[in-house]
Structure formats: C-alpha cells, structure tokens
Amino acid sequence: MRFCSRPEEIILYAIWRLGDLAYCVPIRKEVSEISGTDWSLGAVYVPLARLEKKGLVRSRLGTPTQKRGGRSKRYYALTKLGLQALAEVRRLQEEMWVGMPKIASDGKPS
C-alpha cells in the first residue's frame, strides 16, 4: 500500500470531516486548526491535486458565486479508495501506539 504524505493525510481527514461542504477555503481552515499552523492555499492545493490524480478524492464544480467574482467552487469528496486510505491511516496510527504509555515532556514514559 502506497503511503500518503502527512499533509495528504490531514487533508483527507479534513475532507471527510467537512463532508459536502469540502472546498478549498474550509479545507484550509480545518487543516490549519488541526495542525496549529497556517497553511497557504498552495499548501492545500498541491497535495489536493496529487490526491485527485492518485484517485483518492474526486472533485466537481459547483455554481459560481458573486463573492468569488463569478467563479465557481470546486468541491472535493473522498472516493472509496480515499476512504480506505483514511481508514488505513487510522489503523496504522492506532497500531503504532497500542499499549504504549504517553510520552512526557522529558522523553521518558509517564
């Protein structure tokens, strides 16, 4: 199974959370909140395009709005493959940490 990069993982998660409302602007807000850093639009776009090419998400164009100067939004949704990938990410994460104690700030188990 080809692993996704971390940013890709986070974006997949964000798309899943946002459901129908997932387009670039809210996705950006969501991942910035989760990770605690501010992501630029490019930092969201590029992995998104890669995910689409890999077949993990699909997109569709929505209706144009005034606010966007007459341009439409592009909505993203997870494909079946994308859902699987996300599930795999979760499984991997839990697998890694099962039974492990928390790590204290000095590196020792607490």
Place this chain on the structure above:
Amino acid sequence: MSDPIRPPRLLMGFLETLLPRDWHESGEGDFAEEYADRAAAKGRLAADAWLAIQIARCIPHLILHYFYWAFVMLRNYVIISLRDIRNNSFYALIKMFGLGVGMACGILVFLFVRDELSYDRFHAQADRIFRVTEKVKIPTGENTIPYTKVGIGPRLREHYPEVRNAVQFVRRQEFIAADQDIRVDATSVYADPSFLEVFSFPLLRGDRATALRDPNSALLTESLAKKLVGDDDPIGKTVSAYDGNKKYDLRVAGVLKDIPANSHFRFDLVGSLDHVWSRAGEDSQGIVHTYIQLIRGARSQELEAKLPNFVRSRYGEELAARLSLHIQPITSIHLRSKLSLEMGKNSSPSVSYSLGLFGLTILLVASINFINLSTARAGRRSREVGLRKTIGATKPQLILQFLIESLVLSLISLGIAVCLAALTLPFFNSLVGKNLYLDIAGQPQILLGSFILAFVVALLSGFYPSFVIASYEPVEAFKGDIKKKSAAGIFIRRGLGILQFAASLVFIMGALTIVRQLDFVRKKDLGFRHENVISINILRDEELSTRRDLLEREIKGVPGVEDAILTNGTPGINGGYPIKCISEGASEDAPSELNMVFFSFGYFRFFGIDVLQGRDIDRDIPTDAWSSILINESARRSLGWEEPVGKWLKNDFFVDEQNRPVAAKVIGVVPDFHNGSLHDPIKPSVYKIIPGSDHLIYVRLRPDSLQETLRALAAKWRTLPTRLPFTYQFVDEQITERSYQKDIRSARVYGIASILAVVLACLGAVGQMSFAAERRKKEIGIRKVLGASTKSIFAMLTKESVGLALAANLLAWPAAYYLMNHWLAGFAYRRGIAWGLFAASAAAIMAIGVLTVSIQGLRAAGANPAPIIRNE
C-alpha cells in the same frame, strides 16, 4: 450582502500566470472568497497585504508541484522507451551497438588527446617553467638544439630578477650496479641541487632540500631501487655507475617516484652535476640542458627579447653573431618541439587531429544508422502519436517524448561503450604506444565527458527522427498506413546511407593503399645488401671499439658468420646531413648543396656496393683517413664532373687530425643507393670517414643456420673483454622500425577504422533492408501470388542497396584519391595509386553489402504469401 470587494486585478493577474490552467477557475475563486471576507473584516489594505503574502507563500509549493509532474512525465516516457526497446529489440540492438562502438571510439580518442595535452603539466607552476635552447649557425643554415653552454642557467638567474630559479643537467646512459652481479641499464641525470626545486618529481624518501647537496649522492627511482636492492632499504647504500669502463661510487640519498610517462624526459637516477665534472675526462666546459623558472607575471617574450644583449655582454660580439638563446615553455615541448637531438620522441598535434577525425567519422556512421533506422520505422508509431495528439499532447511535448527515448537508448549505449572501451584499451594502447587507463573513480571528468557525449549524440541523432514522428496528424494516422509523403525524407535517408558506405570505402581504400606501399617499401631493392645482417651497438664501451682487429677476427671466426665489420653508418635509416661544399672549378660564392654521410673502412665492401670509378678508401694509405672522400652518382652529376677522381671539395667539416681545414680529394664514385628511408629521394652525397667513431658491429649470417649462429655468437661474446650484454637487432627490422613506424601505425589505424565502419554500415543496411522487407510484406505477397519468382523479388529488394553502394563510390573515390595522394607524397619512392585496388575495394564492399542484406532479403522473398494476404 453588498457587492463583495474585488481583489486587485494586478495581483490576480499575476496569480493567474502562476496557476496551472485547470485551477484557474476554482483557485482564483478561493483566493477571491478569502479576500472578500478579510476585506470586509479588516479593511482593504489588510486584505491586499494578506493576498500578496499568500501568493508569495504559494510559489514554492507550485514549483515543487511542477517538478513533481515533470518527474512523473519523465518516468512515464522512460517506461515507454524501455517498452519500445523490448518490443523492437532487433532494431534497438543495432542502434545501441552502433552508438556503443562509436562512443567507445570517442572515449578512447578522448583519453589519448587528454594524455597528449597533459605532458609535463604535473610540475608545480608548469606554466612558468621554460627550456633554454640555442640557435647556432652551421655551414648549412641554422640549427636549434635543446642544449646550452654550461653556466647559462645560473647566470640568467643572477642577472634577471624575473628568473626565479634555474637548473642545468646532463643525461647519460649508464650501467648502474649495487653489487657486481646485477647491472642495470639506466638513464642518469646529473643536475644542480635546484633540480628538485624547479621540477616537481615526487620524492618518496629523502629530504628534498638537501638530497642533492652532497656531490656523491644519488636519488634512485622506485623501479631502479627495486632492481638493484630488491625490497631492502636503499638509503645509505652505495651504488656504482659504470661510465665506459670506469666505475664511480654514489651514495643513495633518496628514492623518487617513477617518472610519469607524460614527461618529455625520463630517467632512473639523479646525481650531482659537480660529480660528473669531477669524472676523468668530463668536460666542464661542455653543454648541458638548461631550464629556468620565471616569477609570476613575467612574460617569456620579454625575457627572450633581452637575451641577445645577454649573450653579447657575457660572451662577446663574435659568439653573439653565431649563436642566439631562446626559451620555450616546457608544456609545449611534447607537442610542438621538433629540434634535433630531442631527449625523447616528441609527438605532434596532427596525430591527435587525425585520431579525432577517425573517431568522429565512426561516431557519425553510427549516428547515421540511428537516424535512418529511427525514421524508417517512424510509421509504426503513427497511431500512438495520433492518439496522444487527440488527447491533447502538443508537438513540443511529443518531440520531448521521443528525444527522451533517444536519450534512454543513448545512455544504455554509453554503458556498452564504457565496457567496450575498457575491454579494448590494452589493444588501443599498443596501437598508439601509450599507457592509458580508464580511471573513472579518480577522474570524474571522464564520466562527465561521457554523459555530455551521450546527451549530444542523443540530441543530434534523435532530433530529426523525433521531429518526423511527432509530425503525424491524427486523421491520417488512423486512416491507415502512412504514405511516405516526404520525398525529402527518403532523399535524406538515402543520402545518409550513401555517406556511410562512402566513409567505409575511403577507409578501406586508404588501408589497402598504405599496406601496398609498405609492402613495396619492404620489397624494394635498397641498393645494398641487408638481408640476414644483424647489428650490435657498442657505443657504450669505448674501449671495445678500439679493438677492431680483435672484434672482426673473433666474430668472423664463429661458424655461420659470413662477414663482419666494425663501422658507424646506419644505411637505410640515417640519410645524412646537409652541407654546403665549395667544389674545385666552381666559384667560392656558389657552393654546392650536398649530403654528408659518415662511413668507415670496409663499409662498401660489406654492404656489397661496388665502386664505379676510382677506389674505395684503404686503411694502408695514411692520407685516406682524413682527406679522402667518395661521392655517389647523383653528386657526380650535380657537380657536373665526368671524371671526379682527383677533384677536391672544401667544407668546414673536412679537417685533418689537427683540426685544420683540408681540401678533401675524391678518390672514388659509388652508385646511388638508399642511405635514408624511402620517404626521401637519394641525395647527391659525399662519403666521409671519421676515424675513431666506429661503434656498430654488423654481422652477416648464413641464411640456413641463423639460430645456431646466433647462439654461437652469444657464446663467443662472453669471451670478449667487455661487460656489454650481447644484444643485437636484424637490420631489416631496424630499418622497418626506425623509418616506417608511423606508417605502420597509420596502416593499423586505417585498418581498424575500416573494419568498424564496414561493420556499422552493414548493420545499418541490414536494419534498413529488414524494415523495408517487412513494410512491403503485402506487396511481396501479392506479387508472389501473381506469379513472381523468389529470385525476382529478391532482386527487387536488393536493387536499392546495390544502387546506394554504387553511388557511395562516386563520393568515395575522389576523397580517397585526395587523401592517399597526400599521404603518398611523404614518400619519394612510391607506387602510383592503384586504381585496380580501388575497384577491388568497391567490389568488396558491394559484395559485403549485398551479402548482408541478402540474408534478410531471401527470408522475406521466400515468405509464404498466404497468411500475409489473409490478414488484410
């Protein structure tokens, strides 16, 4: 909500150029949306600032994005290339083999040229080291020698601040021994202590600053040390140098690394100049090699211009009139210096040029193969190209794709080339007389150079085919087989094919002509008897050369020896020296230009040359030794003398025992024979003896017992009062080696180039034919059904190849004629260009060409038409 605030057009326009097309709509929309929100919340200025920063932050991501896609495309192209190679392995192999051979040639030539250019550059600041040469006026003109009088070096250093350092040394060929038993023949250099300062010969052991201070110290090279004392430590040991029969002891003070091959002079031992002057009979007023080192920024031309004054002020007006000093950069010696008495055999740029030209031609032939095969088979890719264009590929993209394919092929060929070059390197080394090695790890330039080569070849060979393939339009591609619309394409292909064959032809004709000339040279009657004669050089044992009677008697006594003589001439090799003589009966202002050849008593008799008029020189006639000369027929004619016996000639070289000039009397006339190589015409010559200069023993052996006689001679030699080992050489071989080395090499190189070119051209022809046959499968099938015989089909297929080969002749004959004429001009005696030979080469290459294509042609012609037509 009221009208949303629009982001500034400038920034958005800039954004649009950055984003990929697909993202324009949604991407700009996202920016616009966020901009509107921010502008509403914090005001326009804040929003503008945010937008600008945001765009800036996107740039690195976009760059990475584009790289990523480029990488994916590239990977895709490479996969397609490899798949194409696998599917069409036959043609791909032909292309790769050809390019591999061509690039291997390129690599070898590169190594050669790089070595040639590297001579003497290993010295620190090699650009500032110069050799001092003397130009002297001699009776025939001027002569420049790489020697100077003693003392010039140090005086230059004293007198001119721009001369930082100077060194002088002499070279000797001596026997060196550590103990009585092991005596090694070695080249010794005796130099000032500054030798190690000016030159950067690495010292493995010993102290560079003090090693040569002691006059009795010596430095040995690693190899010499090993030969003398094996693995023991040589430092502090005593070695002896045998000069003639005298022995001189030296103390080993250091060990040098072996002198690299790319030094214009090499040696095994370094001693002190003072030591050599202290040897009995050594002339400390003699001549030495002088080298100087200039300071940074000094200009050699400026210094050279000051030298005439130097000579005048130190040595007087008279000497300055006869002699001038010049300096030459050490780095130019190997390639450009052609002085008499050079220390080693120097090369010339023309060798590099011709090798380079050959390599390039082979590479060209291979590239032509590549181009032809690729364009011929272009039609097969037409559907793929059509499809790609339909889904949006642009022509430049397609060209890039096919160029990448060429590149992949080229890089694989490079791998083959490197292996080929490594394998054939020993052979190449023996061909050009060097010791090159492929040291990729140590010298990354080779790797870099090879990659650049592969790139360039891929680009040049691949561009045209890529262009052709990428030009296919979808509609015609899907309609069916591409009609070859471009007559230009066919013309180019045919033209290139002709070029290939022509190149091969020129090489073959060249090789055959050279071989023929060499054969002529070997068989030509040189005018003197040189069969079954060996020569033994005893120059190193001066005492032995005074024992003429002993030598001749003892050697003649050996069974199997027909005749023996101690003499000094080397007929067939040394053509003599040009001199100007004043002849009897002619005015002093019109001296004749003659050729002076040294010989000795018994010389003409031994070599079977009969004296035509007068008599040979006689040992019993005392005046003969210094004032009698013989001339040859050509000289007699050019002097205009019917009865030359008794007439005299005057020249500075004709002196008596007390060095007073004499008028030398002609006592006899000999027929013209070849003193020198057949490169030169027989010159009008004067034969003069120099008593006491005989150092060559010639022995004529009975032809039926050569080996036994040689063994007997070796045994007899051991009984003679000399320490020299018994080494001999057959005069025939000697003549061939010394006079015709370069020509033999040329023959070999041409021969190899021919083989390579022919192989490649034939390969190309096979490929073409094979493809043509396949393409015309249907046509052949129909013809056969209609009743055409296999033979007629075969003729139809091979007709084109034969035509090409014939056309190639038109190009090749003039080129070969020009080239060979030029080369043959170097020989005064030659056979004319053999047109028969040219015709034979042409026939041969046509036969080869036809043979190789006929195999494919036969197969195609004999194919069963049924399945082919059925598939329609």
